[in-house]
Amino acid sequence: MSKEAIMTGKYFMNGDEACAEGALAAGCRFFAGYPITPQSEIAERMSKRMPEVGGRFIQMEDELSSIAAVLGGSWGGSKSMTATSGPGFSLMMENIGLGMMTETPCVIANIQRGSPSTGLPTAVGQGEMMQAKWGSHGDYGVIAYAPTSPQEMFDYTIKAFNKSEQYMMPVFVMADEKIGHMRERVVIDKSKVETQPRRKPDADPEDFLPYEPKEDLVPEMASAGEGYRVHVTGLTHNEKGYPQLDVETQKKKVGRLVDKVEKNKDDIVEIKTQGVDDADVLIVSYGMAYRTAMGAYKQARDKGMKVGIIRLVTVWPFPEEEIRELSQQVSGIVVPEINQGQMVHEVERACGDRAEVKLVPHPGGGLHKPKDILNALEALI
């Protein structure tokens, strides 16, 4: 039942489906998940497509086991992913920490819905932006993308896989119900898909240190069955991978988990800007909220207001320097997001007292009205 992994062509598909296709294009060959709205279309498509490309799909008994199986799949040598939404994301947190600590490449797509708790299962939310950064216990760097369209669900799921392999860590696709369920044109072109292969060791098994960092602070990974006889543990470990429970080893290990993202920010951070050169006020937004903000931006420009818009493509690591730089020329920044204020704290931190930062919150379950954002902009000019 073999079919193309990268289905070159033009399609009308929803964001969830595009996410699944992006994963397959990136080389994902193992998916473990548990049904939850509004991500189920990802799992459904994976259940159909994975066998077609020689991969494995398994529906696990819960989200705890889904992410655990994904980590196992990755150590087994397959590019692996899971997809979930708020309640499942909460359940995955402990093993996301295991993935960070053991430097296991994989992708976790969170199609966010109204929260907290069961919240609004079928409606949009952006309530887990901070959870993506701080959700599992302890310190570690995080890479998270916020796509704004089905096309970007395809493109940035590929990118998430590439960065997960490049930096040897779980990477998040922090989408939302609207982006997951909206149906738009998606162009898939095999010739334009770039993929990052796994960082395999050159060293002989006797000499190989699975957690010895290379120049970019990232180690290499030997899969199960390759003769390297790796030991992998969530305990604080030395470069051999063996538990070593002391301050020096903890400092070195956890420091590197943070630094491998922080010190490679130039390679990771992405923003998109429009109209910022002459702007008096700025909008900073991401994901579905950005699409509404874009409407407000256009209306403002039509009115002759000098407004610029910045879109966080990577929400984590937060583009702190970029926002700081741009904040120096404006009187204020408006931050619309579909929560009661999460990324706005990062914007405030980056701006200091250089510009007034104004949150435009939305409780979830629907979208901002462009007018709400427009009013906030007018108040700051």
Add this chain to the structure above:
Amino acid sequence: MTTELKEKEESAEPEITEADHPATRYLRQERLPHIWCSGCGLGSAVTSLTKAFDELQLPIDDIGVVSGIGCAGRAAGYFETDSYHTTHGRAIPFATGLKLANPDMNITVFSGDGDLFAIGGNHFIHAARRNLNINVICVNNYNFGMTGGQFGPTTPQGANATTSPYGNYEKPFNLPDLAASAGAVYVARWTSVHARRIQNAMEEALSKNGFSFVEILSPCPTGYGRKNDLGEGIDELKSYQDRTVIKHGSDPEEAEIERDPESEIVVGKFVDTDRPTYCDVADSYLD
């Protein structure tokens, strides 16, 4: 020296050295000695597994060992194989991914009763139901040893533990019965005194195509034993010798374990059957 003795000496077998012991080849020597208390059954269970690997001549690089958290959870770290010390309760789902990504490997989950049957109980029954082709070895010491001896899902009713000072109110799981009910194709129970039986059961489990389960009842002189006046580890072993009755093929429902130190403990092989594994079924549907 008499002629007879001299002849005997000349025909003697080559000296057996430490390097010949399976534990030398299958364990990470630089990580020994292990962390377990004297009198604990974990060390001998690990040795039995190395002997089973050796007996079956399994290539080391085809073996994966996965553990959860707890005393038994530390086992994976001693095996000179690809070895994974995962989170509490999640060894089986981790092993699920490892196996599906690498179906030719022989994957053994080696963990404890608290890890596999309290926090991880759901994964156990689902992996058994799926008939995922992995081996699960549970060293059952009737309590959460690593955290100081709290009662767990296998603590006999009425037994003492640090969180059951008035006696455990709860009825424990009968693990062979649970495994058999959930669909395991191989189910055996032995105790730490049954070293050769354990090795034999492990060999059968490793050779079995499907979800295999071996329970090893272990002494825990530091935790469960101390709280229940069972004496030293050796006393617990003697108690197992006296209490166990081998009943191969018996109904696992009758394998419950009572607190009473005089009560009978049924051991043996309860299930040895065949049904298509998860991968067998999946592959047959995908042809």
